[in-house]
Amino acid sequence: MDAPSREFTLAGSLDELKAKGRLILHGGHRPILVVYDRGRVFAFDNRCPHMGFPLERGSIEDGILTCHWHHARFDLESGCTFDLWADDVPIFPVELRDGEVWVKTTFGDADPAAHWRQRLADGLAHDLGLVIAKAVHGQLATDVPAADIVRQVALFGAQNRDGWGVGLTILTALANLLPVLPEEEAYLALFHGARRVAADCDGEPPRRERAPLRSQPDPVTLKRWLRRWTNVRHREAAERTLLTAIAAGLSPAVLADTLVAAATERAFADTGHSLDFINKAVECLDLIGWEHAAAVLPTVVGQMVAARGAEESTAWRQPVDLVALCEQAASELPQLFATGRGVHGWSDVDALKAAIRAGAASTDLSRSLAYAAALRVARFGNANEHSDWETAHHVFTYANAVDQMLKRVGTANSHGAVRGILHGAMALYLTRYLNVPPARIPGEGDEQLDDLPADAETICAALLDAFDRQRQVDVAARLVARHLKLGHSPQALIATLARAVLREDAGFHAYQMLEAGVRQFTEWDNTDEGRHILIAVARYLAAHSPTERAALQTADIARRLMRGGELHQEEGASS
Numbered sequence: 321m322d323a324p325s326r327e328f329t330l331a332g333s334l335d336e337l338k339a340k341g342r343l344i345l346h347g348g349h350r351p352i353l354v355v356y357d358r359g360r361v362f363a364f365d366n367r368c369p370h371m372g373f374p375l376e377r378g379s380i381e382d383g384i385l386t387c388h389w390h391h392a393r394f395d396l397e398s399g400c401t402f403d404l405w406a407d408d409v410p411i412f413p414v415e416l417r418d419g420e421v422w423v424k425t426t427f428g429d430a431d432p433a434a435h436w437r438q439r440l441a442d443g444l445a446h447d448l449g450l451v452i453a454k455a456v457h458g459q460l461a462t463d464v465p466a467a468d469i470v471r472q473v474a475l476f477g478a479q480n481r482d483g484w485g486v487g488l489t490i491l492t493a494l495a496n497l498l499p500v501l502p503e504e505e506a507y508l509a510l511f512h513g514a515r516r517v518a519a520d521c522d523g524e525p526p527r528r529e530r531a532p533l534r535s536q537p538d539p540v541t542l543k544r545w546l547r548r549w550t551n552v553r554h555r556e557a558a559e560r561t562l563l564t565a566i567a568a569g570l571s572p573a574v575l576a577d578t579l580v581a582a583a584t585e586r587a588f589a590d591t592g593h594s595l596d597f598i599n600k601a602v603e604c605l606d607l608i609g610w611e612h613a614a615a616v617l618p619t620v621v622g623q624m625v626a627a628r629g630a631e632e633s634t635a636w637r638q639p640v641d642l643v644a645l646c647e648q649a650a651s652e653l654p655q656l657f658a659t660g661r662g663v664h665g666w667s668d669v670d671a672l673k674a675a676i677r678a679g680a681a682s683t684d685l686s687r688s689l690a691y692a693a694a695l696r697v698a699r700f701g702n703a704n705e706h707s708d709w710e711t712a713h714h715v716f717t718y719a720n721a722v723d724q725m726l727k728r729v730g731t732a733n734s735h736g737a738v739r740g741i742l743h744g745a746m747a748l749y750l751t752r753y754l755n756v757p758p759a760r761i762p763g764e765g766d767e768q769l770d771d772l773p774a775d776a777e778t779i780c781a782a783l784l785d786a787f788d789r790q791r792q793v794d795v796a797a798r799l800v801a802r803h804l805k806l807g808h809s810p811q812a813l814i815a816t817l818a819r820a821v822l823r824e825d826a827g828f829h830a831y832q833m834l835e836a837g838v839r840q841f842t843e844w845d846n847t848d849e850g851r852h853i854l855i856a857v858a859r860y861l862a863a864h865s866p867t868e869r870a871a872l873q874t875a876d877i878a879r880r881l882m883r884g885g886e887l888h889q890e891e892g893a894s895s
C-alpha cells in the first residue's frame with residue numbers, strides 16, 4: 321500500500337491536458353489518470369476498482385466516468401461508484417500551478433484502519449465480495465489484529481440475521497485455524513469467513529433483541545428452564561432464560577453446559593448441526609471475547625428449539641430403540657463415572673457403551689468417538705453414493721463438537737455433554753454401512769508407498785495437483801500417508817490441506833471437515849490415529865474438489881489492486 325505523502329508530481333501543462341482530454345501519470349504504485357472535464361481537472365487510479373480495466377479507455381459524460389468493461393459508473397469528483405459491486409475508485413488531489421497540472425501521486429487515509437473498517441462494514445452490509453476482500457486485505461496491511469476483523473464480522477452476522485448460520489460457523493472454523501495458516505492463507509480465510517457471513521445476511525431480516533428476566537433464578541433453575549423451553553419449542557422463553565443466565569454472570573463453562581443440556585434433549589438434533597453450531601458459537605466467543613455473549617449466544621436458540629431430533633426417525637427406533645438405550649445409559653452415568661473415575665487410555669470405540677459401564681473417563685470416550693467417526697471417512701467405501709460423504713461428515717463434526725464441549729464443561733457433572741457422546745455413538749453405529757466394504761487405509765504396517773515422491777515439498781505439490789482433478793480420493797490419501805510416514809512436518813501438510821480448501825468455492829462441510837480434522841489431529845498428534853484423521857480430511861476434500869474457484873479470483877483481484885500494478889496490462893502482456 322502507498323504510504324501517506326505530500327509529494328506532488330507534474331502531470332503536464334493545462335493546455336496539453338485540454339488538448340488531449342486525459343493524461344497518464346505513473347504514481348508510486350499505480351498508474352494515475354488525469355482528466356479535464358468542463359473546466360475542472362480530476363485525477364484517480366487508472367485501474368478500474370472492479371477488475372482493473374484501464375479507465376483511460378472509458379468515457380466521460382455529465383461528470384460521470386463509465387468503465388467500458390462492465391460499465392461501472394463513477395462520480396468524477398469523488399470517485400464514488402454508482403454501482404456498488406465495482407467499489408469506489410481512489411482519487412488523488414490536484415493543484416494547478418501557473419498553467420501546470422500537479423498531482424499528488426500517493427494517497428492514504430489519515431486513519432487507514434478506520435477507513436478499511438468502514439469499507440468492511442459496507443461490504444458486509446451489501447454483500448460485496450470484492451469490497452470485503454479489499455477491506456480484509458487493507459486491515460491486515462495496516463496491522464489490524466485478525467481477531468478484530470473476526471469480531472467485526474461475527475457481530476455483524478449476529479445482528480443482521482435472525483439466527484446463527486453457516487457463515488458464522490465457517491468464520492469461526494477458519495478463525496480457529498489462523499494460528500496454523502501462512503499469511504496468504506490467513507487473508508483468504510478471513511475473506512471466505514466474511515463473505516459467507518455477508519451472503520447469509522443478505523436479504524435476511526435483522527435479529528430482534530430480547531431482554532433478560534428481571535429476576536435472578538439460580539443456575540440450576542435456569543438450566544432446567546432452558547431444557548423445558550427447548551422441549552416445548554418455546555423460542556422466546558428459551559432466549560430470555562439464556563439471556564438471564566448471561567446477565568447473571570455465569571461462567572463460560574456453565575453457560576456452555578446449560579446450552580448442551582438443552583440441545584441434547586433431542587438426539588443428534590438436525591443431524592448434529594444444532595450442537596455443532598452451539599459449539600461454534602462458544603468458540604466464537606473465545607475468539608472475540610465473552611463480553612459479547614449476549615449478542616452471540618442467543619443466535620443459536622432458534623435452531624436449537626426447532627431442531628428435529630433423531631428420536632423422530634425410524635432408523636433410531638427400529639429394529640432397536642436406540643433412543644431408549646441412550647436414555648437408559650445416560651441415567652446410569654453419574655454412578656458409573658463415580659465408580660470408574662481414574663480409568664484412562666480407553667480406545668476401543670466399538671465397545672463404547674461397555675466402556676462407560678467399565679468407567680472410562682468421558683474425555684477418553686469423546687476423543688475416541690471423534691476418532692472412530694474420522695475412521696468412517698477414512699474408510700468410506702468408494703461404492704457409496706456421493707451424498708453419503710455428508711452422512712459420514714455429519715457424525716465426525718458432531719463428535720468433534722461433543723469432544724470440544726466436554727473439555728469445556730468438565731466431565732462427570734455434564735449430563736448433557738455425556739448424553740451427546742451416547743447420541744454420537746448411536747449415529748456412528750447407524751452409519752456402519754458406509755464402510756462396507758471399507759476402503760483400505762494406505763501406509764498401514766510396513767507399506768512405504770515408495771512409488772510416491774519422498775520430498776515433502778513435492779508431496780505437497782502432488783497433493784494440490786490431485787485436488788485439481790476429480791475422483792482423486794485414494795491418491796490424496798496415499799500422499800498424506802506418505803508424507804506422515806516419512807516423518808515430514810504435519811504443519812506443512814495441514815497448511816497444504818488448508819490451501820486446498822481456501823482456493824476452492826468450498827461447501828460449508830469442507831470448512832468444517834478441515835477444522836475438525838485439524839482439531840482432532842492435535843489430540844492424537846503424529847500417531848497412527850492422527851494419520852488416519854488427516855487421511856480422512858484429505859479423502860473428503862478430494863471427493864469435493866475442484867470447484868470453479870470464483871471466490872479465489874475475487875480475492876486475487878482485490879489483492880493485486882491493493883498491492884498496485886496494472887492488472888489488465890499484465891494479463892494482456894502474457895497472453
Ligand code: FES
Nearest residue numbers: 368370371387390
Ligand atoms: S467495470 Fe471496470 S473492470 Fe469491470
